[in-house]
Amino acid sequence: MTVEASRGARDEAPPELVQLLTPEGERVEHPDYDLDLTPEEIRSLYRDLVLVRRIDLEAVALQRQGELGIWASLLGQEAAQIGSGRALTDSDMAFPTYREHGVAWCRDVDPVKLLGLFRGVNHGGWDPKEHNFHLYTIVIGSQTLHAVGYAMGIQRDDATAATIVYFGDGATSQGDVNESFIWASVFNAPVVFFCQNNQWAISEPLEKQTRIPLYRRASGFGFPGIRVDGNDVFACLAVTRKALEAARTGQGPTLIEAFTYRMGAHTTTDDPTRYRVASELEAWKLKDPIERVKAYLFKNELADQAFFDSVDKEADQLGADLRRRCLAMPDPEPLDIFDHVYREPHALIDQERAQFAGYLEGFEK
Amino acid sequence: MTILSLSKALNEGMRKAMEDDPKVLIMGEDVGKLGGVFRVTDGLQKDFGEDRVIDTPLAESGIIGTAIGLALRGYRPVCEIQFDGFVFPAADQIITQLAKMPMRSLGAIKLPVVVRIPCGGGIGAVEHHSESPEAHFTHTAGLRVVACSNPADAYTMIQQAIRSDDPVVFFEPKRRYWEKADIDTSSTDWWTPLHAAKVVRPGADATLLAYGPMVKTCLEAAAAAEDDGRSLEVVDLRSLNPLDEAVVMESVRRTGRVVVVHEAPVYNGFGAELAARVTEQCFYHLEAPVLRVGGFSTPYPPSKLEEHYLPDLDRVLDAVDRAFGF
Numbered sequence: 001m002t003v004e005a006s007r008g009a010r011d012e013a014p015p016e017l018v019q020l021l022t023p024e025g026e027r028v029e030h031p032d033y034d035l036d037l038t039p040e041e042i043r044s045l046y047r048d049l050v051l052v053r054r055i056d057l058e059a060v061a062l063q064r065q066g067e068l069g070i071w072a073s074l075l076g077q078e079a080a081q082i083g084s085g086r087a088l089t090d091s092d093m094a095f096p097t098y099r100e101h102g103v104a105w106c107r108d109v110d111p112v113k114l115l116g117l118f119r120g121v122n123h124g125g126w127d128p129k130e131h132n133f134h135l136y137t138i139v140i141g142s143q144t145l146h147a148v149g150y151a152m153g154i155q156r157d158d159a160t161a162a163t164i165v166y167f168g169d170g171a172t173s174q175g176d177v178n179e180s181f182i183w184a185s186v187f188n189a190p191v192v193f194f195c196q197n198n199q200w201a202i203s204e205p206l207e208k209q210t211r212i213p214l215y216r217r218a219s220g221f222g223f224p225g226i227r228v229d230g231n232d233v234f235a236c237l238a239v240t241r242k243a244l245e246a247a248r249t250g251q252g253p254t255l256i257e258a259f260t261y262r263m264g265a266h267t268t269t270d271d272p273t274r275y276r277v278a279s280e281l282e283a284w285k286l287k288d289p290i291e292r293v294k295a296y297l298f299k300n301e302l303a304d305q306a307f308f309d310s311v312d313k314e315a316d317q318l319g320a321d322l323r324r325r326c327l328a329m330p331d332p333e334p335l336d337i338f339d340h341v342y343r344e345p346h347a348l349i350d351q352e353r354a355q356f357a358g359y360l361e362g363f364e365k
Numbered sequence: 366m367t368i369l370s371l372s373k374a375l376n377e378g379m380r381k382a383m384e385d386d387p388k389v390l391i392m393g394e395d396v397g398k399l400g401g402v403f404r405v406t407d408g409l410q411k412d413f414g415e416d417r418v419i420d421t422p423l424a425e426s427g428i429i430g431t432a433i434g435l436a437l438r439g440y441r442p443v444c445e446i447q448f449d450g451f452v453f454p455a456a457d458q459i460i461t462q463l464a465k466m467p468m469r470s471l472g473a474i475k476l477p478v479v480v481r482i483p484c485g486g487g488i489g490a491v492e493h494h495s496e497s498p499e500a501h502f503t504h505t506a507g508l509r510v511v512a513c514s515n516p517a518d519a520y521t522m523i524q525q526a527i528r529s530d531d532p533v534v535f536f537e538p539k540r541r542y543w544e545k546a547d548i549d550t551s552s553t554d555w556w557t558p559l560h561a562a563k564v565v566r567p568g569a570d571a572t573l574l575a576y577g578p579m580v581k582t583c584l585e586a587a588a589a590a591e592d593d594g595r596s597l598e599v600v601d602l603r604s605l606n607p608l609d610e611a612v613v614m615e616s617v618r619r620t621g622r623v624v625v626v627h628e629a630p631v632y633n634g635f636g637a638e639l640a641a642r643v644t645e646q647c648f649y650h651l652e653a654p655v656l657r658v659g660g661f662s663t664p665y666p667p668s669k670l671e672e673h674y675l676p677d678l679d680r681v682l683d684a685v686d687r688a689f690g691f
């Protein structure tokens with residue numbers, strides 16, 4: 001059998017997938033994942049999805065106009081992020097990659113802060129403790145270990161909280177991710193591993209990372225793994241809630257594989273037409289995470305046109321506001337290079353700062 | 366006063382730090398029941414429990430990565446890397462995360478993590494057990510890098526490293542683990558700041574700059590040189606990043622001749638940095654170029670050859686002779 005012919009990971013008979021809302025907007029029941037949402041809560045999730053998509057689209061536009069160096073779009077992954085993000089309580093801690101703009105939204109991180117990183121103003125710049133939302137991590141997989149260590153701290157504090165850590169399908173090949181699975185398992189750490197399987201790691205398809213469905217990896221490490229429809233915000237919420245609750249009550253880690261799709265390019269510098277067929281994208285568009293909630297709200301008369309119009313209007317305002325504040329973001333000062341490298345005084349940094357300051361002053365005369 | 370070996374002094378220092386601050390944790394491979402392969406953490410798990418002295422899975426990136434998470438939660442982890450050559454699987458976490466995360470947060474978070482690395486050769490070990498990887502870490506902004514050379518410093522420096530709010534890479538000269546000295550553990554007034562260099566033997570004719578395992582070798586060389594009528598000053602750098610330039614340059618200006626001694630390969634080693642800085646700042650005081658003695662540009666050799674690879678007293682004195690020949 002050739003490698004091409006094997007295409008194991010995706011061609012296998014579809015494994016169980018937790019779904020509570022079909023792409024057509026039909027509510028379905030699942031024996032293990034019950035979810036009782038008020039109409040108000042459903043409208044609120046819808047609003048989250050729409051606003052986050054708008055933040056993302058605005059950022060892509062800003063990049064195209066040269067205002068951001070690069071942007072990693074979440075298009076298509078809104079439900080996975082909002083569903084899991086809204087499952088968190090205030091004391092839970094989230095560890096993101098560089099694409100978790102929807103989770104950041106749920107943690108009340110000002111979206112303009114996310115732009116700072118991609119504009120090159122700083123490397124992060126928000127206080128992780130303020131929002132219990134850690135800094136974006138560019139190195140693939142590193143943050144999974146930080147999440148487990150943090151969870152071990154929660155255990156030592158006897159606190160009732162959990163961590164959730166986000167990573168992609170490509171990341172599951174990294175040593176750190178596998179090490180984090182081992183650590184979490186042997187220490188029974190209160191951590192939820194949330195893998196957004198968006199099918200691609202830049203140009204590399206899932207089958208370059210794995211021959212088995214990713215959620216099944218967990219059993220080899222000794223904890224439960226579950227696959228959820230990543231485009232179904234209800235299912236993502238229900239599954240993540242349950243996993244977090246298990247973690248908080250001493251039942252250890254869970255791996256959640258949110259089965260989703262990256263509808264945009266990997267980042268604004270990527271060209272998916274080189275490696276991806278258009279039909280794949282078309283098929284996934286039919287599973288759009290926002291459209292199905294909208295259909296559900298409509299069909300069940302839980303929202304009227306005025307509601308949808310008001311959310312769109314709010315999105316327009318949010319986009320305009322984000323644009324305005326992005327452009328107003330000042331460039332850092334040259335001497336800022338030396339700030340925050342160390343907490344305590346450092347002779348070499350002081351020396352280089354003074355020398356560079358003197359050099360710069362030479363131009364002012 | 367108590368007579369302690371360097372390894373026992375580190376052990377006592379960590380014990381003191383753990384008593385003083387309940388947030389201090391020890392973690393690494395075999396650090397618990399066994400007390401570490403060099404027994405540096407001997408008895409700590411018995412006294413502080415498995416939650417504070419954590420036997421980890423066998424994965425270096427995991428050790429540092431989870432230590433970062435614990436530090437984010439307010440703990441002060443002290444990680445043991447079993448041997449120098451095994452720090453590389455953790456290099457990614459140390460270089461891309463530990464060193465840079467505080468800056469990424471614009472100073473909002475601190476990562477008080479200590480990475481202890483038994484380093485250097487001279488114990489007849491197999492491959493990957495005798496290396497000196499300090500230059501990899503001195504080249505990484507955001508880390509502090511220190512090396513102890515004797516029991517008294519080991520006792521104080523480990524406590525200072527644990528108290529630091531910055532990440533510290535802490536090198537322990539493994540072939541000196543068994544060296545003993547009288548230490549007054551009750552006194553604190555003789556504590557030198559963590560980043561201060563020390564003149565450990567005053568001299569007038571040339572300066573030997575060393576750290577970690579080579580300090581003792583240099584002291585022996587200086588004692589031997591005295592018989593030839595040469596007075597050599599020995600400076601123990603103690604801290605490689607930041608470097609205590611004041612002490613170094615003051616010594617060089619007085620003696621006019623410098624020999625740098627370390628075990629790591631000379632090419633692109635820490636000695637290159639010292640030579641460049643000394644030349645820049647003491648050019649008119651120098652009677653000879655800064656000379657370096659160290660390992661070759663080869664992998665660390667099998668142990669039957671290590672005596673040829675490692676700088677010894679004669680190689681140091683040979684360099685001193687060359688310095689006087691200019």
Ligand SMILES: Cc1ncc(C[n+]2csc(CCOP(=O)(O)OP(=O)(O)O)c2C)c(N)n1
Binds near residue numbers: 169196
């Ligand atoms: C250690 C490492 N290697 C390579 C890269 C470059 N890189 C950035 S994103 C990416 C693909 C990641 O794919 P995946 O984990 O599936 O996440 P996705 O971006 O698809 O959400 C690569 C190779 C990196 N950031 N880190």
